[in-house]
Amino acid sequence: MSDGLAGKRVVVIGTGIGGSGVSALLAREGAKVLVLERNSFPGGKAASFEREGFVYDTGVHWLSRGGKGPLGEIADLVGAEGSYRSLEPAMQFTAGGRTAILHQEMDDPEALERLFEEIGVLPENRPGARALFEDLARERSPRELEELDEVSFSDYCSRFVDDEQLNRLLDGFIGMYMCISRKAASAAEFILCFSSQVKERSLCYPVGGMRAVPTAYLKALESMGGEVRYSTPVERIVVESGKARGVEAGGFIPADLVISNTGLKETVALAGRHNFPDNYLAWVDSLRLSFGAVSVKYALDAEVVKPHLFCYFPDFRDPELVERQAAIFVPVPSAADPSLAPPGCQLVLAGSLAPPGLEDREQAAAVCEEILNRIENTMRDLFPDIEDHVIWKIRTDTSYIARISGRRTGEVIGLAQNRHQVGKNRPSHVTPVEGLYLVGADAGGRGVGTEMAADSALNLWRMLLHS
Ligand SMILES: Cc1cc2nc3c(=O)[nH]c(=O)nc-3n(C[C@H](O)[C@H](O)[C@H](O)COP(=O)(O)OP(=O)(O)OC[C@H]3O[C@@H](n4cnc5c(N)ncnc54)[C@H](O)[C@@H]3O)c2cc1C
Known part of the structure; x- marks a missing residue:
């Protein structure tokens, strides 16, 4: 338990993966956590609903690492229950009239050769395709990754090969991981998503539906004394003299820390644009969505x-x-x-x-x-x-x-993981308003959708723990 966080009054706005994850992690440190959720149900984009015996998700989800990635790391830290199941073969891919079967072992040389054959990579392009996949899967230092943050994925690929059918396969992966184009996507971000999935061999789905993940985090939060209030929209983040003092949600709720899971653009609107410097506002306005x-x-x-x-x-x-x-x-x-x-x-x-x-x-x-x-x-x-x-x-x-x-726009992931918006250029958890922090897919994380939101929660928890 951290003395710095023990007893601190923390208001978390939103129960997405990022909000529910960080709220449980902070409760573990003895913080007094109150989570306010505008919906009558948890999870945000990772919610699920019941109808006539079926449980279906808000989204169209499949996870790249599940319990073996940041989602599992949060669960282990806070004692949340949950399990994931994988399929074998992992998935099927069809493009240009050809169909390939993908297995969990996507780095296996024989499986790769079969994949190139099935999807129709031209024979003269196969050495380049092989070299690309070897490079995608190899270990990299943080510095090497940083160098690729600002390189577009299509430029990175063209260092190895330019094959029409392989490009379609890569478009499929980029679409699944980041929901942007190959040209816009950051090479480093794709490499992180792909290499970690291949290493863990774990394309999977949560047992109980997508909602099982945030629900388990919130259950852990409540077991540690935290509180969740549903159907409670935050109308305003109250800022005085450049510091977050609490929130308005049907009345004033004071807080030492306010953590917003509502997305960067919405957070700025909730806190009032006049509380942010002009250059920060110009940058926020310029950020692109997935x-x-x-x-x-x-x-x-x-x-x-x-x-x-x-x-x-x-x-x-x-x-x-x-x-x-x-x-x-x-x-x-x-x-x-x-x-x-x-x-x-x-x-x-x-x-x-x-x-x-x-x-x-x-x-x-x-x-x-x-x-x-x-x-x-x-x-x-x-x-x-x-x-x-x-x-x-x-x-x-x-x-x-x-x-x-709870946003004005319906982006799948959050802010796009394009080559101008990842790594050191991703919005940080810290905002210009003292005591106001961001969590979720928009800030301080890397990886595929839900896992980026979970990574963000872990990074914010670590930062607050050591500050
Ligand atoms: C169609 C679709 C398919 C997807 N497929 C995948 C996939 O296959 N794999 C994958 O990993 N990811 C996928 N994602 C992306 C993933 O779901 C998101 O990136 C991730 O869940 C975002 O989490 P978050 O923590 O940023 O919060 P969000 O899910 O955005 O949640 C924000 C929460 O804040 C609440 N809130 C907002 N404003 C207020 C307010 N004023 N007061 C109180 N509460 C408020 C909202 O109600 C919501 O609960 C998909 C998403 C969609 C929509």
């Missing part, structure tokens, strides 16, 4: 969809397919945890990227509608009898993500 996503969630009365995790790109050689289909990412959570669907039934989530939220809401809704129609076309083309087995079906767009995460 793509948003739309999804179709299928509750099916039979096992219709197989494989149980796949990424599909329409065949670019067929203009009709390109016109009617979408690039989709499809996990089947009930394959990893059968308790998420009634016996014999299947829960299938099909997602596709979309702009995070255009200024014009009607235009944003129309763009999402079009992509959702394409997702359904694609699923019907791949599984012609799917509609005969639908018990219910939900279509969600970027405004749904915005609503659930």
Whole structure:
């Protein structure tokens, strides 16, 4: 237990992975933690809901390391329960009319050769493709990584090879990990995501659905004397003389530390722009978001969809397919945890990227509608009898993500992990307002979505512990 944190009054705004994680970690140090959540349920983008015996997620989630990464590290530190299941083969990838099966051992030389063959990497490009994957998986010093922070992933790849089909495969990985383009993505960030996943051999899904993770952290928090209040939106972060004094949430709640899990841009709005220096505001305004996503969630009365995790790109050689289909990412959570669907039934989530939220809401809704129609076309083309087995079906767009995460925009991850916004250029936990800190995917972490939010919670906890 740290004397510095013991007895400190900490208000955490939000129960996303970052907020729930850090609140349990600080309660472990003896801080008096109060978590305020605007929704009536925990988890933010990592929430899950029940309907007619099915448990489905806000998002379209699959995790790269699960218990072996920062999500597991928090659970171990705070004594939270939870387990993860992996599938074998790990996933299927289809692009340009070719399909490859990916295994958990993605660095195994024989499996890689098979992958290049199946996906159609041209024979003359295979030595370069091999060299790329070897380089992706090798150990790197922090300094080597820092040098790659500001290099775009496509520039980094072109040092080794430029193969059309391999590029599509890499686009699939970038889409899954960071939800931005290969050109925008930071090479170092991709390398971190890919190499840690390959090392742990653990593409996986949490037993109990995505909500199991934040719920377990919050349960640990409560067991250590912390409190969570749901349906309690924070209206304002109260700042006096450059210091955070507490929050307004149906009345003033004083605090020694205020930790915001609402995202950087929203935090600045909640604390009042006049409390920040102009250069900080200009920088915050300039930060870019990851793509948003739309999804179709299928509750099916039979096992219709197989494989149980796949990424599909329409065949670019067929203009009709390109016109009617979408690039989709499809996990089947009930394959990893059968308790998420009634016996014999299947829960299938099909997602596709979309702009995070255009200024014009009607235009944003129309763009999402079009992509959702394409997702359904694609699923019907791949599984012609799917509609005969639908018990219910939900279509969600970027405004749904915005609503659930309490933001104005519906980005999947948070701030984009582009080459200007990672490593030393990622927003830090510390803000110009004394006593106001950030936690979650937007600040101070690295890795894939949920794991970046968990990494952020761990880093903030370490920082406060040693300050
Ligand atoms: C469709 C989709 C697919 C995804 N797929 C994956 C995946 O496969 N793998 C992966 O690792 N990640 C994935 N992610 C990303 C991942 O879910 C997020 O990056 C991560 O969960 C963000 O966590 P966070 O801690 O930043 O908080 P958030 O989830 O953004 O939570 C913020 C919380 O703060 C609360 N809040 C906001 N404002 C207030 C206020 N004023 N008062 C009180 N409470 C407030 C919100 O209600 C919310 O609970 C996906 C996300 C989506 C949407």
